[in-house]
Amino acid sequence: MMAPGASYGCHQSPRKQMTNGHLITGLLGTCICGWLVFAATEQLHGHSSLHGGAHVTIAKVHQSVQAHQGARQPIPIPRSPSLATNPVSMGDPNIEEEQIDTLPSSSTLRHLGIIFTAAATSAFLFAVRPWQWWRKQRNSPHAFPRLNHVQVDTSNPMHIHNLLRQLFSGTDEPQGTPSLGWAMQAAAADADVANVVIVGSGPAGFTAAIYAARANLRPVLFEGYQAGGVPGGQLMLTTEVENFPGFPEGITGPELMERMRKQAVRWGTQMHTEDVEYMDLSQRPFVIRSAEREVKAHAVILATGATAKRLKLPSEEKFWNYGISACAICDGASPIFKGKELAVVGGGDTAVEEAVYLTKYGSHVHLLVRRDALRASKAMADRASNHRNITIHYNTAVEDAYGDSTLAGLHLKNTVTGETRDLPVGGLFYGIGHTPNSKVFKDQVALDHEGYVAVKPGSCETNVEGVFAAGDLQDHEWRQAITAAGSGCMAALSTERYLVRSGLLIEYAPGAVVEGEAPGETAAPEKLLGKENESNFDIAQTQHVGEFALRKLYHESDRLLGVLYTSPSCGPCRVLKPIFSKVVDEYSSKMHFVLIDIEESPEIAEAAGVNGTPTIQFFKKKAKVGEMGGVKMKKDYREFIEQHI
Missing domain, CATH: 3.50.50.60 (FAD/NAD(P)-binding domain)
Structure with missing residues (x-):
C-alpha cells in the first residue's frame, strides 16, 4: 500500500491511438474466427448427438478391438439399457461398458459458440491492438514525454475515488492509466x-x-x-x-x-x-x-x-530610538514623544500619513518638504494642508540633529536661499522613500x-x-x-x-491546510486572559498581562522575567507576540513573561526608558540583564534566554 500522500504518475492510454478502421478490422476478423470455431463444433457434434438429448455410453474396447480393426468392421456402440426404443443386444463378451459422463445438447453448444465469439472479440480489441500499439511506440523518442504527477493522500478515500474516476472516465482526454513503478520513482x-x-x-x-x-x-x-x-x-x-x-x-x-x-x-x-x-x-x-x-x-x-530610507545625518545613530525613528506607527505612542512638537521629513503619501497620525500624540507636527510642493495624492495633501496641528515647510532640508541624551531639535536649511535655522522638536520621523x-x-x-x-x-x-x-x-x-x-x-x-x-x-490534493502563526494571533486564552489584579494573579503561571503582574513578579520571582512592551497600532508587535509567547513556552518552568501596553501604562514604559515598540526587557532578581528591540528570530531569543536562566 502506498503511503499517505503517495504520488501516482499517469501516461496516455493506448486506447486513444486506435482508429475506427482498427475497430472494424478487429471486429470482422474475430467474427470470422468465432464462426469457424462454431462450425467446427457443430460438425463434431453431428457424430455424437442423439434426438431429444439422449445419453450415450462410451465403450472401452479391450481384446476384440484389434479384430474389428483388422476386419474393417465398425465397432458396435452399445446403447444404454434405459432406452426402451431401439434396443441393442449387450451380450458381446469382448465389450466392457462404462458409462462415464454425459455430453451437452446441440442448443447448449450453439450458446457456447456465441459466447466464445464474443470473448474472442473482446480479447482482440483490448489485448491485440494495444500490444501492436506498444510495439510501434516503444522505440519512438516521443512515446512517453514527461508528464505531471498527482499527489494523492491514500488515507483519504475521496482522493482515491477521484483518481480512479479520472483514470477510467473514458473521455477523449489523456486520462491515462496508473504507472506505479515510474510514479514511485518520480515521487521519490x-x-x-x-x-x-x-x-x-x-x-x-x-x-x-x-x-x-x-x-x-x-x-x-x-x-x-x-x-x-x-x-x-x-x-x-x-x-x-x-x-x-x-x-x-x-x-x-x-x-x-x-x-x-x-x-x-x-x-x-x-x-x-x-x-x-x-x-x-x-x-x-x-x-x-x-x-x-x-x-x-x-x-x-x-x-x-x-x-x-534614512537621511544618514551626522548624529543619526546617536539619536536613533532616542528621538529619531522610521516608523511613526511603531514609535509614535512612546512616552518620549507625548505632548511634544514633532517633525516628519518627506513629501509623499507616507510622510503625510505619518504627520496626520502623530497629531494624536504630539502637540504639533512639522512636515519638512525639500521641494516646493507635495508629491502626495490630492486627498492626502488637502488633509495635511487643512489640519490645524500640521505646519508644512517647503524647500526645507534637514542638515543634522542636536540634543543631549535625547533629541532636542534640528538644524534646517532652505534649499533655495541656503538660509539655516534651528527647529526645536522632540522627535523626527522619516518618510522619504524606500530602497x-x-x-x-x-x-x-x-x-x-x-x-x-x-x-x-x-x-x-x-x-x-x-x-x-x-x-x-x-x-x-x-x-x-x-x-x-x-x-x-x-x-x-x-x-x-x-x-x-x-x-x-x-x-497536490486540494484542501491541505498547514498550521502557521498568523500576524495578530495572540497567545492562547488560558495564557493571556487580560490584566491581572490581586484576585486573579497566580505566580505559578508563566504568562501574564499588566502592570500589577509586572510589579509582583519583579519583586517576588527568582525566575528570568521577560517584559514585552507593545502598542495597539504597532504592526511588528502583532508579529512578535505569538512568536515570543511560543519561545517562552519552551522555558515555562524557568521564566515568566509579562505583556505591557504602553498606552495603558505609559508611566511604566517611561520609567523603563522604552522609546519604541516592540521592545523586550529582561530582568532577573530585580536587575536588568538585557534588552531587545524589534522583531528577532526565535533562535536569537532562545540564545539570550539560555544564557540567563
Missing part, C-alpha cells in the same frame, strides 16, 4: 522539491501565496524578519489604509496584512517567519536557504519589497540602476526562467498596496503556467 525524486518558494510577504507575497495555494501548488513562503524590515511588509508600519477596495470604513495596515496572511495559511501555504540568507538561482531546482532550513523549488517568486530589498539575489537576476528587479514589460518575469518578481521590489513608480497585490496574483498565475509548460508541476 520530487519529494524534497517544492513547486514554488515565495520570498517575502506583504500584499504581493501574501496574494501570490493565496493564488498559488488555491491552485494546489502548496507554496512555501519565507516572510522575512529584519532583511526586509518586518514580516508583512511596509503596510505593517502603516496606520489607516483607506484606498484598498472592500473596506469602505478603511482598515489599518497591520489588520489588512493579518487577514491576507490567514487566508494564505488557510489554503495550504507553508509559512516560515525567517530571513532568506542564501539563494542559488543558477542551478535546477533552485536552492533557497534560511538560518533554519533549506528548500529546493522549481520556481521562485521574489516579493521582498523595500526598506525605508528595494534585492541584496540577497543582486548578482543572480537583472536589476535596474536603482536596484529594482527588472521584469519584462507587462509581466512579472525576470531574466531567469522560472523566477518571477512582484510588489515594490519591481515597482518604483506606483508603489500601492493594490498594485502590489495585483502583481502578486500575476506572479502566481505565471508560475503555474510555467510549471505546467515545463512539465514540472506537482499537483
